[in-house]
Amino acid sequence: MKAGTKLEKVLESGHFAVTAEAGPPKGTNAEVIKKKGELLRNYCDAVNVTDNQTAIVRLSSLAGCLLLKEQGVEPVMQMVVRDRNRLAIQSDVLGAVTLGISNILCLSGDHQKFGNHPTAKGVFDIDSIQLIQTLKRMRDEKKFICGEDISGEVPIFIGAAANPFADPFEYRASRLAKKVKAGADFIQTQAVYDVARFARWMEMVRERGLDRQVHILAGVIPIKSAGMARYMRDYVPGVIVPDEVVTRMEKAASAKEEGLKIVLEIIAQLKEIPGVHGIHIMAVGWEDIVPELVERAGLMPRPTI
Amino acid sequence: MKTITRQKPQEEVMGYLAKCHKVYLIGCGTCATLCHTGGKSEVLEMKEKLKAAGKEVSGWMIIPTACDELTKYALQEEAQRIKAADCVLAMTCAIGVQMISLHLKDAKPVYPALNTLFIGMEESPGHFTEVCLQCGSCVLGRTAAVCPLVRCSKSLLNGPCGGSSEGKCEVSPDIPCAWQLIYERLKEMGRLEELEEIEPTKDWSVSVSGGPRKIDIEAECTSLS
Ligand code: SF4
Ligand code: SF4
Numbered sequence: 001m002k003a004g005t006k007l008e009k010v011l012e013s014g015h016f017a018v019t020a021e022a023g024p025p026k027g028t029n030a031e032v033i034k035k036k037g038e039l040l041r042n043y044c045d046a047v048n049v050t051d052n053q054t055a056i057v058r059l060s061s062l063a064g065c066l067l068l069k070e071q072g073v074e075p076v077m078q079m080v081v082r083d084r085n086r087l088a089i090q091s092d093v094l095g096a097v098t099l100g101i102s103n104i105l106c107l108s109g110d111h112q113k114f115g116n117h118p119t120a121k122g123v124f125d126i127d128s129i130q131l132i133q134t135l136k137r138m139r140d141e142k143k144f145i146c147g148e149d150i151s152g153e154v155p156i157f158i159g160a161a162a163n164p165f166a167d168p169f170e171y172r173a174s175r176l177a178k179k180v181k182a183g184a185d186f187i188q189t190q191a192v193y194d195v196a197r198f199a200r201w202m203e204m205v206r207e208r209g210l211d212r213q214v215h216i217l218a219g220v221i222p223i224k225s226a227g228m229a230r231y232m233r234d235y236v237p238g239v240i241v242p243d244e245v246v247t248r249m250e251k252a253a254s255a256k257e258e259g260l261k262i263v264l265e266i267i268a269q270l271k272e273i274p275g276v277h278g279i280h281i282m283a284v285g286w287e288d289i290v291p292e293l294v295e296r297a298g299l300m301p302r303p304t305i
Numbered sequence: 306m307k308t309i310t311r312q313k314p315q316e317e318v319m320g321y322l323a324k325c326h327k328v329y330l331i332g333c334g335t336c337a338t339l340c341h342t343g344g345k346s347e348v349l350e351m352k353e354k355l356k357a358a359g360k361e362v363s364g365w366m367i368i369p370t371a372c373d374e375l376t377k378y379a380l381q382e383e384a385q386r387i388k389a390a391d392c393v394l395a396m397t398c399a400i401g402v403q404m405i406s407l408h409l410k411d412a413k414p415v416y417p418a419l420n421t422l423f424i425g426m427e428e429s430p431g432h433f434t435e436v437c438l439q440c441g442s443c444v445l446g447r448t449a450a451v452c453p454l455v456r457c458s459k460s461l462l463n464g465p466c467g468g469s470s471e472g473k474c475e476v477s478p479d480i481p482c483a484w485q486l487i488y489e490r491l492k493e494m495g496r497l498e499e500l501e502e503i504e505p506t507k508d509w510s511v512s513v514s515g516g517p518r519k520i521d522i523e524a525e526c527t528s529l530s
Contacts, residue, residue, distance in 0.1 A: 082459070086506065108459055108461065108466045108467070109459075110468070110475075111458055111459060111468070111475060111476050113458075113476050122458075122459065122460075124459050124460045124461070125506075125507075125509065126506045126507075127459070127460075127461045127462050127463050128461075128463075128466075129463040129464070129503060130462070130463065130503070130504075130505070130506050133503060134506075145506055161467060162467075163467030166465065166466070166467045166468065166469045166470060167465070167469050167470055167471055167472065167482070167485060168465070168469075168485055168488050168489075171464070171465070171488055171500070174464075174497075174500060174501060175464050175465070177501065178463060178464065178500075178501060178503060181501075181503065182503055190467055237467075237468040237470060237475035238467040238468045238469075238470065238475065
C-alpha cells in the first residue's frame with residue numbers, strides 16, 4: 001500500500017471503482033459541499049473536489065476535502081499548477097496529508113484566460129508531470145524538491161489525468177507512460193463519448209503494459225440537455241462529443257432520460273475494455289443524478305472497505 | 306531581433322501628462338520606427354495631439370537607437386529644449402525610456418508612451434512572434450528549437466496538455482500548440498524517444514525570479530581565457 005486510502009484499497013482489491021466530483025461553492029457556504037457529500041456517500045468510493053475549476057475562484061479544494069472527510073466521505077484533492085509555485089504546492093500537500101487527505105490528483109489546470117480572473121498571472125512554476133514526481137519524492141524519499149528532508153510520514157495515493165481525446169493522438173499513450181514513470185498510481189481520464197477512440201488509446205496503453213502499472217478510471221459526464229451537448233462539442237477544450245450524441249439529445253422526448261441512457265451505454269462499453277479499473281463521474285451541476293446513474297449502471301452496492 | 310512595442314492608449318498618456326504643460330518628445334529610429342510606434346511620423350502625430358490638448362511641445366528628436374549608450378550625447382545636444390520642458394515623453398521601448406532617464410541631466414519625469422511587448426522574430430515582413438523570454442537556462446536542445454516557455458501558453462516542459470486539439474492551443478484557435486510543433490519536428494528527426502525523458506523542474510533563479518540580472522562581458526572573457 002502506498003497510502004492506504006479507501007480508494008487505493010478498492011482499486012488494489014480489484015473492484016471496479018466509482019468516483020464522482022463535487023465542485024465547491026463560489027463562497028463560504030459549507031452546506032453546498034456537505035449536501036453533495038451526503039448525496040454521493042453511498043454511491044461512490046471517493047469524491048474529487050475540484051481546484052478553481054475552469055480558472056474560476058471557488059472555496060479551496062483542501063477546505064472542501066476536509067469538509068467531506070469530517071462527514072466520513074473519502075476525498076480526492078485536485079491540485080493544479082496554474083495557481084501555486086513549488087513552495088505553496090509542497091506546503092499545501094503537507095497540510096492535506098496532515099489533515100488525513102491522501103488522495104491527490106495532479107493537474108495542469110485550465111488556462112486562466114477561461115476563468116473569472118483572465119488578467120491573472122499564471123504561475124506554472126512546475127508542470128503536472130513534475131508535480132507527480134514531486135509527490136512521489138515527498139512520499140518515497142521524504143524529500144522536498146530542493147532535497148531537504150521532510151519530517152514525518154507523507155502517505156499519498158498519487159492521481160493524474162489523461163486525455164485520449166487531445167492531440168497528438170499517437171503521443172497520448174507515451175504521455176501516460178511518462179506520468180506512470182513520474183509516479184502516478186491512478187488515472188482519471190477526460191470524459192469519454194467517442195468510445196472507439198478511447199478503446200484505441202487503451203490498446204496502445206496495454207501494448208506498453210501501462211494498465212498493469214496504474215489504475216485507469218474512465219471519465220464520464222452525463223449530458224442534461226441538447227444545449228449542453230452542443231456547448232461541450234463546440235466550446236470545451238479537450239472533449240470530443242460526436243454529432244450523433246448531439247442529434248440523439250436534440251431528438252429525444254425527454255433530454256434528461258436520453259442523456260442518462262447515453263452515459264449508461266458508454267459505461268457498459270467501458271466496463272468491457274480490458275485495463276479500465278473504474279469510472280469517474282463528473283456530473284457538473286447535475287450531481288443529484290449520480291445515485292440513479294450508478295444504480296442503473298449495475299455498480300451497486302459499493303464495496304465496504 | 307527587434308523589441309516589439311505598441312502605443313499606449315492616449316488617455317493613459319494624457320494621464321501621465323496631467324501636471325505637465327511643456328513636453329519634450331523623443332522617438333527611436335530603430336525598433337519603434339519599424340513597429341510604427343515611435344518613428345518620425347508617430348512623433349509628429351503625437352506632437353499634434355498634444356497641441357490639440359493644449360500642451361506645448363518644447364522640442365522633439367528621433368534618437369537613432371535609443372537603447373544605445375550614444376543616447377547620452379543626443380540628450381546633451383538637446384539639453385536646452387529638454388530643460389525648458391516639464392517632462393519627457395519617450396516613444397521608445399522600455400530600455401530606451403530607462404536609458405533616457407539615466408542620462409537626463411536634471412531630475413525630470415520621463416514617461417513612456419509605448420508598451421514594450423516582447424523581443425520578436427520577424428516571420429514575414431511586419432509579422433513578429435515572441436519566441437524567447439530570456440529564461441537564462443535554454444531548453445531548445447530538447448524541444449526541437451521551439452521554445453516551450455513562451456510558445457506553450459502554460460510553459461509546460463514535459464509535453465502537451467489535455468487541451469491541445471488539431472494542432473491548436475486550447476487558449477485560442479489562432480495559437481499553434483507548441484507541443485504539437487515540437488512533437489512533429491522530433492518525429493521528423495526520429496527523436497521521439499527523447500520526449501519520454503522527464504524534464505526536471507526549472508531553475509527560475511537565473512530568470513526573472515532571481516532579481517536583476519547583470520553581466521560583465523569583459524570579466525567573463527578574462528575568466529574564460
Ligand atoms: S528556453 Fe529560455 S532561453 Fe531558450 S528560447 Fe525559451 S525562453 Fe529563450
Ligand atoms: S494546448 Fe499546447 S500550447 Fe496550449 S497550453 Fe496546452 S500544451 Fe501548451
